Amino acid sequence: MIRNVIIGIAAIIIYKFLVNLIKCLKLKKFQNEYLDFLAKKNVNPSLHKNEIMQLLKDADVQDVSSTISQPSGYGMIATQNASVMTNYPSSILPLVKGMMELFDNGIGEYKKRYMEALSPLYWIDLIVFFPKHLLEYIKIDKEKYSFKILNIVLTFSYWLFMFLITLAKDEIVDYVGRLLRAKSG
Numbered sequence: 001m002i003r004n005v006i007i008g009i010a011a012i013i014i015y016k017f018l019v020n021l022i023k024c025l026k027l028k029k030f031q032n033e034y035l036d037f038l039a040k041k042n043v044n045p046s047l048h049k050n051e052i053m054q055l056l057k058d059a060d061v062q063d064v065s066s067t068i069s070q071p072s073g074y075g076m077i078a079t080q081n082a083s084v085m086t087n088y089p090s091s092i093l094p095l096v097k098g099m100m101e102l103f104d105n106g107i108g109e110y111k112k113r114y115m116e117a118l119s120p121l122y123w124i125d126l127i128v129f130f131p132k133h134l135l136e137y138i139k140i141d142k143e144k145y146s147f148k149i150l151n152i153v154l155t156f157s158y159w160l161f162m163f164l165i166t167l168a169k170d171e172i173v174d175y176v177g178r179l180l181r182a183k184s185g
Contacts (some may be wrong), residue, residue, distance in 0.1 A: 016114070025101060027106045029098070029106070030048055034099065034103070045089040046088075056106045059106040063084060063085040065083055065098075066137060068080060070092075
């Protein structure tokens, strides 16, 4: 039983590490393709636009706007704010700078995540503050009163549940063992 728990924990750690490592490497590859596009090499980064935007979204990287100015004729200049993600791929300098920043932020976030998988402190924090992490995962705003109340109620319930489990650990193990024997027999 303990062996299966250890294997399960190792599988979760390896999964978190590999998923985030692969996403980081993909984003680096797409960043290099974008740099090749800017260097006028024969690549079309538009082919991967949806995947790039999904990777950035999964990394919680927010779109930014850049102010661009372009001649509009008759000595006039048109100035506008443009979304970096919407205008990908672009060779306009402010949009290029913005996109490179988004790539760097996404790569940095995935590096942080795959390194977290190897950190015992991350896993301890996740277990100890599980209700808070659950509320953050479902994207409830931390500043709202409802988050704070839910966090208190869930944390109290979580620790009460954990305390009761430790008190009745032997009975729970015996009960689960009987259930498994009944299903297999």
